[in-house]
Amino acid sequence: MNVVFMGTPDFAACSLQKLIDEKYFISGVFCQPDKPKNRGHKLAACTVKETALAAGLAVYQPEKLRDGAALAILEQLAPDIIVVVAYGRILPNDMLTLPKYGCINVHGSLLPAYRGSAPIQRAVINGDKITGVSTMYLSEGMDEGDVILTRETAIGEKETSGQLFDRLAPMGAELLIETLRAIEAGTAPRTPQDGNCATYAPPLSKEESPIDWTKEPYMVMKHIYGMQPWPCATAELGGTVFKIFDGERTGRSTSKAPGTVVSAGKKGIEVACGGGETVLITELQAPGGKRMAAGAYLLGHPMEV
Helix, strand or coil: CEEEEEECCHHHHHHHHHHHHCCCEEEEEECCCCEEECCCCEEECCHHHHHHHHCCCCEECCCCCCCCHHHHHHHHHCCCEEEEECCCCCCCHHHHCCCCCCEEEEECCCCCCCECCCHHHHHHHCCCCEEEEEEEECCCCCCCCCEEEEEEEECCCCCCHHHHHHHHHHHHHHHHHHHHHHHHHCCCCCECCCHHHCCECCCCCHHHCECCCCCCHHHHHHHHHHCCCCCCEEEEECCEEEEEEEEEEEEEECCCCCCCEEEEECCEEEEECHHHEEEEEEEEECCCCCEEEHHHHHHHCCCCC
């Protein structure tokens, strides 16, 4: 089977590496163009490109998909199937219909839940107990294609989006191989999605960082974990805006307004939440400072209550 792979970030690189390890013939790898990175703004390759070049694979980085140039490359490569994992672009119909077996995708949710670019983060932020990965046939709509296979997993109570990414990436890679084998054998299922049950996962933004203290403690904690590693949850406490990395539900009641600092000491900073309960912030980062235990920060920066 002649495979063309399309993807960009770490999540996709895991699937590409699995294809390489399983000795699939990969005639070409498509990824986003190199982008400026860090303070020097030097162009940096994405993880998929680095993985492909390390394996000696041909890499293509078209600026556009609809000007005919990318299609001409694909026609020359003549893939039996195109595998797309977090590529960041929607393929036009002339590409979708080119391969013998069509185009398939690995997606970080149990479709039709969380169509879009941030399914893993949204599942954590929304307090979901279960998530997973899906493979599907690509269509012209965003993540609307027929589902092939799914695998589910529980989300840990204190699991961050970054940690969940690290678990779902290899799970998706394994599911990809199972899917390709089923397609080759002619046994792959094809289940249309119920659009009435679809939910969406738009990309995160820094505007979403501030913690909404009117929410009950469980959802406050899920916001903290879901916003890691980027853009991170933030909160103004004692007149300073901190990045917030960890905390715990106290089970204690308070009559103070949500967002009010109830106590501050060696264990951390206790803040009132919705429902009349509190959360104890245990790990934070002050502007220009390092990530540290909240109690350690308070030793040098007492906070009035």
